[in-house]
Amino acid sequence: METSERPTETEHAVVLEGVSKRYGEVIALDGISLTVGQGEFFGILGPNGAGKTTLVEIVEGMRKADAGTITVFGQRPWPRNIALLRRMGVQTQASAFFTRLTAAEHLETVAALHGLDRGAAYRALDGVGLAGKARSRVDDLSGGQRQRLALATALVHDPDLIFLDEPTAALDPEARRALWEVLRSLRGQGRTIVCTTHYLDEAEALCDRVAIIARGALVALDAPTALIRSLAAPARLLVPAGRITPEQARAIEGVERVTVEGGEVVIETHAANRVLVAVGEYVDMDAIQTRTATLEDAYLRLTGSEHAR
Numbered sequence: 328m329e330t331s332e333r334p335t336e337t338e339h340a341v342v343l344e345g346v347s348k349r350y351g352e353v354i355a356l357d358g359i360s361l362t363v364g365q366g367e368f369f370g371i372l373g374p375n376g377a378g379k380t381t382l383v384e385i386v387e388g389m390r391k392a393d394a395g396t397i398t399v400f401g402q403r404p405w406p407r408n409i410a411l412l413r414r415m416g417v418q419t420q421a422s423a424f425f426t427r428l429t430a431a432e433h434l435e436t437v438a439a440l441h442g443l444d445r446g447a448a449y450r451a452l453d454g455v456g457l458a459g460k461a462r463s464r465v466d467d468l469s470g471g472q473r474q475r476l477a478l479a480t481a482l483v484h485d486p487d488l489i490f491l492d493e494p495t496a497a498l499d500p501e502a503r504r505a506l507w508e509v510l511r512s513l514r515g516q517g518r519t520i521v522c523t524t525h526y527l528d529e530a531e532a533l534c535d536r537v538a539i540i541a542r543g544a545l546v547a548l549d550a551p552t553a554l555i556r557s558l559a560a561p562a563r564l565l566v567p568a569g570r571i572t573p574e575q576a577r578a579i580e581g582v583e584r585v586t587v588e589g590g591e592v593v594i595e596t597h598a599a600n601r602v603l604v605a606v607g608e609y610v611d612m613d614a615i616q617t618r619t620a621t622l623e624d625a626y627l628r629l630t631g632s633e634h635a636r
């Protein structure tokens with residue numbers, strides 16, 4: 328039987344082909360195909376309800392797909408594959424902790440559930456930079472320390488593939504960046520990481536590649552820098568209405584779109600510098616406000632256009 332065999336090694340950690348899932352009338356996943364390479368830090372982004380959780384749960388073997396094939400390290404995760412489960416670590420939410428225990432006791436309990444000794448618990452604590460808090464009660468840990476403990480919980484059994492769900496949600500900027508360092512070090516150890524996040528800066532900072540999902544479909548899959556380049560939203564120049572007419576603005580070379588919003592003429596362009604100079608012929612430069620494009624703009628445009636399909 329598949330579950331009793333040693334895992335077959337492949338160059339891919341995860342391979343999905345045409346994976347679909349429906350909940351009654353709702354199409355949660357609509358023919359998703361993608362691969363995650365071994366040792367890759369892979370991000371899954373998408374608006375609420377896009378299908379991210381469903382996708383991850385199918386890969387983890389917690390849900391059955393309606394159609395398509397799924398292999399993880401060359402094996403099928405469904406029906407529940409014990410050999411594969413041992414190679415996967417799932418970051419639990421902080422609320423799932425044994426809060427009255429110390430950090431070390433919590434991890435020793437998790438280690439015991441895996442049939443491992445306390446050494447595994449301490450290695451995991453060390454791996455997330457939390458060794459100094461071993462004797463602190465979970466209740467007394469800061470938000471950032473709790474997130475690290477959540478990560479350690481997924482690492483106790485030394486898995487090859489780790490699933491992270493919003494790993495830095497609700498953390499302050501300093502704690503987020505500190506946790507990013509921990510996550511980078513995990514990747515440096517050759518583990519494969521699949522991470523769902525709503526933070527585009529996080530995806531950009533950590534992920535080798537990012538899949539963007541909207542309404543159950545894969546709408547983009549690439550390295551973050553490539554996505555930013557290819558999806559770059561236009562810059563917007565805001566000029567007080569009356570200083571330039573929309574017709575004059577439209578006539579400028581490089582202008583892609585002109586609208587009037589709340590007393591301002593809004594000019595969209597991918598050639599901001601050139602257009603700015605031309606607009607300066609009509610209006611004093613100090614009166615022009617510029618809004619440059621961000622990855623967030625690009626993401627919103629991409630997922631928004633999918634909603635409008």
Ligand SMILES: Nc1ncnc2c1ncn2[C@@H]1O[C@H](COP(=O)(O)OP(=O)(O)OP(=O)(O)O)[C@@H](O)[C@H]1O
Pocket residue numbers: 350353354355373374375376377378379380381382
């Ligand atoms: N058990 C379920 N029964 C019925 N519908 C479900 C179930 N789980 C998810 N859905 C629906 O399937 C769609 C995809 O949900 P899913 O939780 O996978 O999205 P998500 O991208 O993880 O969202 P979020 O970012 O809010 O966590 C949504 O429309 C959701 O309402």
